[in-house]
Amino acid sequence: xxxxxxxxxxxxxxxxAIVSLNCTYSNSAFQYFMWYRQYSRxxxxxxxxxxxxxxxxxxxxxxxxxxxxxxxxxxxxxSQPSDSxxxxxxxxxxxxxxxxxxxxxxxxxxxxxxP
Amino acid sequence: DAGITQSPRHKVTxxxxxxxxxxxxxxxxxxxxxxxxxxxxxxxLIHYSYGVKDTDKGEVSDGYSVSRSKTEDFLLxxxxxxxxxxxxxxxxxxxxxxxxxxxGSGTRLTVV
Numbered sequence: 001x002x003x004x005x006x007x008x009x010x011x012x013x014x015x016x017a018i019v020s021l022n023c024t025y026s027n028s029a030f031q032y033f034m035w036y037r038q039y040s041r042x043x044x045x046x047x048x049x050x051x052x053x054x055x056x057x058x059x060x061x062x063x064x065x066x067x068x069x070x071x072x073x074x075x076x077x078x079s080q081p082s083d084s085x086x087x088x089x090x091x092x093x094x095x096x097x098x099x100x101x102x103x104x105x106x107x108x109x110x111x112x113x114x115p
Numbered sequence: 116d117a118g119i120t121q122s123p124r125h126k127v128t129x130x131x132x133x134x135x136x137x138x139x140x141x142x143x144x145x146x147x148x149x150x151x152x153x154x155x156x157x158x159x160l161i162h163y164s165y166g167v168k169d170t171d172k173g174e175v176s177d178g179y180s181v182s183r184s185k186t187e188d189f190l191l192x193x194x195x196x197x198x199x200x201x202x203x204x205x206x207x208x209x210x211x212x213x214x215x216x217x218x219g220s221g222t223r224l225t226v227v
Binding site (some may be wrong): 006008009032034036041042043044045046051088090092094099100101102103104105106107108 | 137146148149155156157158159160163165171173205207209211212213214215216217218219221
């Protein structure tokens with residue numbers, strides 16, 4: 001079993017839809033949670049960053065972390081064709097003394113938003 | 116990808132040859148990482164560095180070695196390339212161990 005599980009999709013939605021992307025994990029030491037967006041043939045870019053449990057909002061994007069359920073989500077409101085990309089969840093056990101900032105990534109979910 | 120340059124961007128090489136990929140950063144970040152990205156596997160950590168000459172293995176390190184003689188450069192070497200090492204290789208950096216990463220644009224390597 002992988003430490004981080006993410007449904008690879010693909011996910012196809014109409015423009016304006018609300019998109020929900022999710023990851024589950026098994027390592028209870030994870031405390032930093034991130035979402036990256038990766039356009040085709042590009043490197044991933046950091047989209048959202050959350051420490052521990054709770055919600056964080058940035059424009060049309062909301063990240064949620066539920067450590068008790070080992071479950072994280074990314075919501076995209078009013079989705080646009082420019083949101084079409086692969087979304088990767090990532091998490092780290094930084095602060096544990098030996099993590100050195102290593103991130104464990106999910107497989108990535110391919111999202112297409114069609115006009 | 117401001118501040119991180121990977122070279123080459125594309126490479127085709129033959130089985131059994133050594134290959135070196137370079138990552139150069141101008142961010143002065145302490146931490147550097149090499150990942151490979153493959154369909155169905157996402158990003159997997161090959162090796163990482165937490166300072167000059169300080170490196171360690173990641174999840175999929177067999178067949179790879181690294182060196183970091185300067186803060187700005189992190190080299191990944193495939194000692195004897197195999198077809199299973201055909202992949203897209205990404206370098207990433209971070210300033211602190213709790214930070215998110217900044218990624219390079221990737222190197223697309225094909226081993227024939």
